[in-house]
Amino acid sequence: MSSLSHPPRASNPALPSRRWRDYVLLGGLVFLVLAGLVGLAVATGWEDTMAALRSLSVAEIIALLALSLVNYGLRGVRWHLFANRLGLPTQLGQNLRHFLGGFAMSVTPGRIGELVRMRWLQRETGWAFDRTAPLVLVDRSSDLAAMAILLALALAFSTTGVVGGAPVAILALIAAFVATRPRLMRMAGDTAHLASARRFPRLFARVRRASKSLSAFQGPTVLVAAGALGVIGWLAEGWAFHLLLVWMGADVGFWSAVGIFIFATLAGGLTGAPGGLGGAEAAMVALLLGYGVPIEIALPATLIIRLTTLWFAIAIGLLIFPLAERRSKMSTI
Numbered sequence: 196m197s198s199l200s201h202p203p204r205a206s207n208p209a210l211p212s213r214r215w216r217d218y219v220l221l222g223g224l225v226f227l228v229l230a231g232l233v234g235l236a237v238a239t240g241w242e243d244t245m246a247a248l249r250s251l252s253v254a255e256i257i258a259l260l261a262l263s264l265v266n267y268g269l270r271g272v273r274w275h276l277f278a279n280r281l282g283l284p285t286q287l288g289q290n291l292r293h294f295l296g297g298f299a300m301s302v303t304p305g306r307i308g309e310l311v312r313m314r315w316l317q318r319e320t321g322w323a324f325d326r327t328a329p330l331v332l333v334d335r336s337s338d339l340a341a342m343a344i345l346l347a348l349a350l351a352f353s354t355t356g357v358v359g360g361a362p363v364a365i366l367a368l369i370a371a372f373v374a375t376r377p378r379l380m381r382m383a384g385d386t387a388h389l390a391s392a393r394r395f396p397r398l399f400a401r402v403r404r405a406s407k408s409l410s411a412f413q414g415p416t417v418l419v420a421a422g423a424l425g426v427i428g429w430l431a432e433g434w435a436f437h438l439l440l441v442w443m444g445a446d447v448g449f450w451s452a453v454g455i456f457i458f459a460t461l462a463g464g465l466t467g468a469p470g471g472l473g474g475a476e477a478a479m480v481a482l483l484l485g486y487g488v489p490i491e492i493a494l495p496a497t498l499i500i501r502l503t504t505l506w507f508a509i510a511i512g513l514l515i516f517p518l519a520e521r522r523s524k525m526s527t528i
Contacts (some may be wrong), residue, residue: 260503
């Protein structure tokens with residue numbers, strides 16, 4: 196289909212100012228996080244913090260990045276599994292390109308990365324946003340479920356547990372359960388519609404249509420496969436955090452390290468900040484200090500694990516994003 200067959204879209208003068216506002220917000224968040232970490236390092240001993248950073252070898256950094264790649268790769272395969280179950284006519288390489296390319300927008304306000312993936316799918320398959328919305332919803336729900344399971348395991352096997360871990364794990368499981376059940380999702384949408392005095396009727400109509408497609412993901416085979424991919428993927432990053440602490444001289448135990456990493460990641464997401472910036476770092480440092488890890492190790496460990504997980508994912512996304520954008524545009528010509 197030629198792109199000339201579509202009528203030109205009216206420009207929205209508010210979009211440039213809104214985009215700049217988002218950039219300023221993101222830049223401010225990054226600055227505050229870095230300023231806080233640097234300030235703590237200076238106040239508690241800059242030399243010790245830098246010595247901890249320099250203690251890691253190139254091979255150890257590569258190992259941390261490799262474990263992050265395990266997480267992204269397995270979750271990308273899960274995205275492919277969900278896309279096939281939804282009926283999308285896409286191949287494995289195509290789905291991996293969408294999934295990984297979306298990481299470029301991980302720290303943008305409103306999780307624009309999800310919308311970018313849906314836009315690529317619309318260009319390449321012709322499926323409207325409300326038809327691909329269940330794919331995004333079930334993917335995020337699967338992450339919540341996998342992290343909740345790992346946090347529950349950490350609480351069970353860790354010698355000291357994670358403060359506040361139980362209610363967070365329960366809330367994550369409830370949210371994942373509701374978001375993947377068509378009837379519950381439809382009820383939640385209807386309740387929200389009534390609470391808004393029946394405003395935004397088109398939005399909630401799309402929510403109801405999207406909830407019907409969730410039945411495609413209810414089979415036990417897909418749920419078990421998706422659950423295993425998510426748990427193993429996030430466990431790889433938790434293991435990376437454990438290895439990092441051991442290498443830096445602060446072994447708090449495998450399950451304790453996994454629990455700290457998962458809890459901090461969930462806590463960062465609850466703040467609503469892009470990529471959990473600020474909240475995840477604060478929670479991670481606080482939990483490490485609670486386990487008796489010295490501040491001169493807790494700070495660089497937090498910085499390094501965020502660099503090798505969140506910011507590494509963004510770097511991968513930035514590399515793949517131009518290819519994904521170019522391929523999707525070619526499909527509309």
